[in-house]
Amino acid sequence: MSQMQGELAERFAELQGARATWLVPARHTVDVLAKIGLVGPEDHLVAFADDFSDAFAELFPGRRVTLVAEPSPDAFLVASGWGTDPSDAEEPEEAVDGSDGPKELGWGDTRLAVTGSPASYAYPAGRVSHRTFWFVSSIGGLGLRVPDLRELSRAAAAAGALLIVDNTVPSAFGCHPLKLGATISLEALDRVAAGALSQKVVAISVARSLSGRGRRRVVRPEAEDAYRLLIFDLGDPAAPAHALELAECDLAALAAGLDTLASRMQHHTDNARAIAEYLRCHPKVGHVFYPGLKTHADHACATGVLEHGFGPAIDFSLTGSADETQRVRHERFLALCEVAHRNAPAGGAVTRIGIAQHRDVSYLRMFAGTDDPLYVADSLDQALRLFCNPPEP
Numbered sequence: 001m002s003q004m005q006g007e008l009a010e011r012f013a014e015l016q017g018a019r020a021t022w023l024v025p026a027r028h029t030v031d032v033l034a035k036i037g038l039v040g041p042e043d044h045l046v047a048f049a050d051d052f053s054d055a056f057a058e059l060f061p062g063r064r065v066t067l068v069a070e071p072s073p074d075a076f077l078v079a080s081g082w083g084t085d086p087s088d089a090e091e092p093e094e095a096v097d098g099s100d101g102p103k104e105l106g107w108g109d110t111r112l113a114v115t116g117s118p119a120s121y122a123y124p125a126g127r128v129s130h131r132t133f134w135f136v137s138s139i140g141g142l143g144l145r146v147p148d149l150r151e152l153s154r155a156a157a158a159a160g161a162l163l164i165v166d167n168t169v170p171s172a173f174g175c176h177p178l179k180l181g182a183t184i185s186l187e188a189l190d191r192v193a194a195g196a197l198s199q200k201v202v203a204i205s206v207a208r209s210l211s212g213r214g215r216r217r218v219v220r221p222e223a224e225d226a227y228r229l230l231i232f233d234l235g236d237p238a239a240p241a242h243a244l245e246l247a248e249c250d251l252a253a254l255a256a257g258l259d260t261l262a263s264r265m266q267h268h269t270d271n272a273r274a275i276a277e278y279l280r281c282h283p284k285v286g287h288v289f290y291p292g293l294k295t296h297a298d299h300a301c302a303t304g305v306l307e308h309g310f311g312p313a314i315d316f317s318l319t320g321s322a323d324e325t326q327r328v329r330h331e332r333f334l335a336l337c338e339v340a341h342r343n344a345p346a347g348g349a350v351t352r353i354g355i356a357q358h359r360d361v362s363y364l365r366m367f368a369g370t371d372d373p374l375y376v377a378d379s380l381d382q383a384l385r386l387f388c389n390p391p392e393p
Contacts, residue, residue, distance in 0.1 A: 004251050006238035009203075011258055013237075015172045017179050018205035019227055020237045023254075024244055025199055028052075029166040029186040032202040034059035036233045039133055046079045046161070047135035050142050050358040071136050071147035073155035080132050080159050132161040138177055139169040139311045142358050143289040146298040149305055153181025162222055170311040173265040178207040180305065183226045188346075189254060191268075191312075192261055195348025196253035201246060206230055264370060269309035271351075271376070272368035276314050278377045284384050289315035289363070315356060315363040318387070326362035330355050333364065337383035339376050351376050 005023060013021035026032035030052050039045050044064045047056060048071040056065050068075040134156050136147050149165065156163040165177035168188040177185045185205040190197060209224035210217065235241050246254075257264075276290035288295075291302035292310035302310055320329045334340045340353045351369040355362055368376070 002240055002245055004255075005240050005246055008251060008254055008258070009237045009240075012172070012203050013205060015258070016185055016203075016205040017176055017208075018185065019208040019223070020230070021203050021205040022230065022234045022237045022240070022244070023189075023246060024202050024204060024234070025246065026188075026202045027200050028055065028188055029168060029202055030055040030059055032186060032204065033135070033164070036204070036230070038229060038233065039063070040131070043131045043133060044080065045133045045135060046076050048075070048141055048145070048147070049135060049137065049166070051140065051356050053358060071141065071145050071152070073148075073151050076134050076136075076152065076161070077155060077159055080134075080161060082159050132159065133164055134161045135164045135166070137166040137169065138175040138305065139291065139313060140166060142315065142356055142361055142363055143297070144169075144291060144311075144313055144315050146291050146302040146305055148301045149177055149180040149182060153183075156183075157181075157222065160222075162226055169313050170306055171261070171265055173261055174269065174308055174311055175306050178205060183207050183220075183222050184230075189257075190345065190347030191265070193250070193253040193257040193347065194260070194264060195345035196257070197250050197345075198247055199250065201250060201254070204230065204234070265312070266308055267370040268312035268368050271370065271373040272312045272314055272366075273309060274373045275351075275366065275368055275376055275380075278380070279314065279316050282381075282384060284319055284388055286317045286319040287315075287363075312368045314366045314368070316366070317363050318384075326360070327355065327357060330362055330364050333383060333387050336386045337379065339371075339379040339383075 009021045009023050012023070013019070024032050024036065026035055030049070033039060039060070041063065044066070045060065046066045046068060048068050049056065050067065053067055056067065066079040068079050134152070136152065138149065139146055153163050162183045163181065164184045164186060165182040166187070167175055167177050167185050168191070171187060171191050183206065187203045189201045189203055206227045207220060207223040209220050209227065212218050234244065272290065273292050276288055276293060279285045280288045280293060290296060290310065291298060291306065293299065296302070317326060318329055318333055334342065334353060334355070337353060339351050341350045342352065342354055344350045344352050346352070346367075349370045351366060351371055353364055353366045356365040357363075
């Protein structure tokens with residue numbers, strides 16, 4: 001059985017363009033980070049993941065975790081101590097030489113030349129060996145943001161950080177973070193297994209430390225560092241430890257899922273696009289966040305980061321009275337909606353709708369299935385009619 005798991009890990013690594021992949025039982029990507037101990041007690045984890053803020057608080061108590069409000073290089077650099085947050089800036093101090101005081105350090109600044117880093121593989125004078133990790137989703141956060149992974153990976157290299165990308169939403173079919181410069185890619189495999197897993201499983205993939213030939217040869221010491229950390233914690237991916245072994249039924253589900261992944265994910269993605277267009281035109285829907293819509297903040301970036309479409313997820317909100325909170329309004333809608341399927345297995349064939357919330361902001365989050373999008377749109381229309389005109393008690 002461990003041989004089959006090793007072969008599956010190798011197949012997934014090839015799909016991701018990775019040096020190695022480990023398949024680890026875990027609830028989600030933040031859970032796997034905490035389980036494997038990749039982020040040490042003295043390390044600094046900077047994350048854009050407002051929909052995972054509770055998980056970080058629960059799983060990394062007392063650790064140095066900083067959540068940023070934007071998935072931009074500048075936001076990560078400021079949080080990592082490389083710049084000054086303009087919102088916190090006061091009157092600039094006068095420098096000793098009479099020039100203007102210290103200026104904000106932003107991405108593209110020449111002071112961020114890659115001459116060394118605080119990561120373990122290179123220690124410039126005066127630096128400590130504590131690592132810095134950056135965590136971001138290829139599609140994630142409230143409003144389904146899509147970061148520019150190429151720019152983020154360049155900034156991470158300049159700041160000496162290891163870039164970790166949660167690739168769960170688009171899957172390895174819809175995005176290849178390692179090819180865009182990420183050091184580690186994490187992916188919860190519910191969608192790969194078509195919702196047929198008996199337990200949650202996360203794939204951990206690490207980038208190759210050498211790529212290209214001749215003048216195009218690229219050496220990535222941070223990838224070598226990450227590989228050594230992972231193999232120390234998890235062992236040989238081809239021969240997983242007993243604690244990491246998956247059930248035979250889950251291995252079979254993953255093997256079958258990999259065979260059909262491309263066709264299924266294309267169906268999920270196409271259906272999401274059709275449903276997003278329908279929601280965008282409905283008068284009772286306040287906001288629709290889907291990277292494939294030109295109104296999305298990251299649409300232009302998403303065209304260069306995502307492949308085969310714009311993923312299976314949609315965030316949207318409903319308009320209503322100020323007498324009820326967004327959360328209450330959205331719960332009321334879900335109670336009326338036939339296609340909510342909140343208890344259906346994640347990654348399965350049926351469309352699912354839940355609630356994504358951070359503090360007081362709440363959105364309905366839909367994951368399009370492979371079911372008929374016309375049926376889904378019709379069910380949404382009926383639910384919205386009942387939502388706008390509730391029956392008399």
